[in-house]
Amino acid sequence: MCAASHTYQFPRPAIAVDCVVFGYSPEGLHVLLLKRxxxxxxxxxxxxxxxxxxxxxxxxxxxRLLLEKAGIQKIWAEQLYTFTNPARDPREQIISIAYFALVKSMDIEPVAGRDTVEAQWKLVQSRIALGFDHAEILQTALDRLAAKLRWQPVGFELLPPKFTLSELQHLYETILRKSIDKRNFRKKILAMNLLDACDEQVTAGSGRPAQLYRFNAKKYKELSRQGFHFEL
Amino acid sequence: MCAASHTYQFPRPAIAVDCVVFGYSPEGLHVLLLKRxxxxxxxxxxxxxxxxxxxxxxxxxxxRLLLEKAGIQKIWAEQLYTFTNPARDPREQIISIAYFALVKSMDIEPVAGRDTVEAQWKLVQSRIALGFDHAEILQTALDRLAAKLRWQPVGFELLPPKFTLSELQHLYETILRKSIDKRNFRKKILAMNLLDACDEQVTAGSGRPAQLYRFNAKKYKELSRQGFHFEL
DNA sequence: AATTTTTAGTGTATTTTTTACACTAATTAA
DNA sequence: TTAATTAGTGTAAAAAATACACTAAAAATT
Structure with missing residues (x-):
């Protein structure tokens, strides 16, 4: 172990970075958790x-941390909130700069590190007990995700590059926790002209095959510069 | 000077708390600045x-800092963003947990501290040059304020307890940087039933005296719990 | 004292957006 | 062959947003 030491005139809290990583499947919204x-x-x-x-x-x-702890490389993430309660860690004051992140598929490669026994995707709705103040962080992230979903095209970050409108609608219904009229949903999202139809269809189990779409991020950026505001 | 020292195994950045304090007058939106x-x-x-x-x-x-540096006691404030660029302070890595705050009147008592020469309210539109990365912090706060103004009743925090609808409208026009139709604005805000008319009128210079209103925070909380969403 | 200027205050018609709602189409499962 | 399952589509009604012009009450000016 490194014996170097660092001395300051005034005491300094340690700084942690914690991340709420969300993943989505038809079962619901998942969050990546590690067992300490x-x-x-x-x-x-x-x-x-x-x-x-x-x-x-x-x-x-x-x-760095997402790569180390979960093998996650490319990912959408943004800063969530900084948690500063001096008692949030029983050892000493540790300030947590919390992020939240969205992954398109939940095939993580959980790396068991020094302080980690196991990594698992847990359904958010299972309301599992968390250590530290992480339940509060998770709740903050859930609120933020729901708010963001309506005003920014972040839902696509939780789906594979090609997806059906039914999948997209189900994601919205899950996260916003309300049901949405199918025809109105499709009308509204297609009217934005941000989805490109692929020339593929996909059939999942029984039922009529569904058209696959792709989110056109370039067009979204272009429209944004022209004053367009995403809203769903 | 205190000679106490604090030693840690790993280096730790210092933690600063910085605050964008906004004030409003008919001339426009002001920000409280200190001259170093x-x-x-x-x-x-x-x-x-x-x-x-x-x-x-x-x-x-x-x-504590707002009291020390500006004599400000009661104030609306919330966390804005945490700025972590290691080069943001030329001395060493200092993480800034930035807040933004709204004051109802700009009669601050600027306390000249050890590192402060002068305190002044500056018009935001004057785009004055700032030290460190504070221009970026200010811009972040401006964006947040404009967004928040539309979805939450924060505009009232920038006005005295009693205000006229014209004052309120002018505040919205200033911060959102667009003009608003007078009749539609009044209709919308009054329809929310969050403003109580005082039994006073006020006359500012020439012109017909204006009705004074008061924001009913209690009613807002009550309605919020019932699922009401402020929007303007 | 009369007139002008200034700001406050008000209603309606039109357009746009949101909502509610039911059947046909294409596939798999039975 | 039939039943079950999911995808896909349009219209009418309601609600919300917008555009718009005059009267009312005071101070300022003549």
């Missing part, structure tokens, strides 16, 4: 995270 | 702020 192997909260589920290193920005730390 | 008396950025205008103390939450540090 060490105290405090050994055996408890917590959000992936770790300490910010010297010279790192929050975004850089996040990228 | 010490390096770095001596002579430059910066946002009020300071270091987070051990054992303090961000909210507590904010409260």
């Amino acid at each position: 192997g060490v105290e405090p909260f050994a055996g408890k589920w917590v959000l992936p995270g770790g300490f910010l290193h010297q010279g790192e920005s929050g975004d850089e730390a996040l990228k | 008396g010490v390096e770095p950025f001596a002579g430059k205008w910066v946002l009020p702020g300071g270091f987070l103390h051990q054992g303090e939450s961000g909210d507590e540090a904010l409260k």
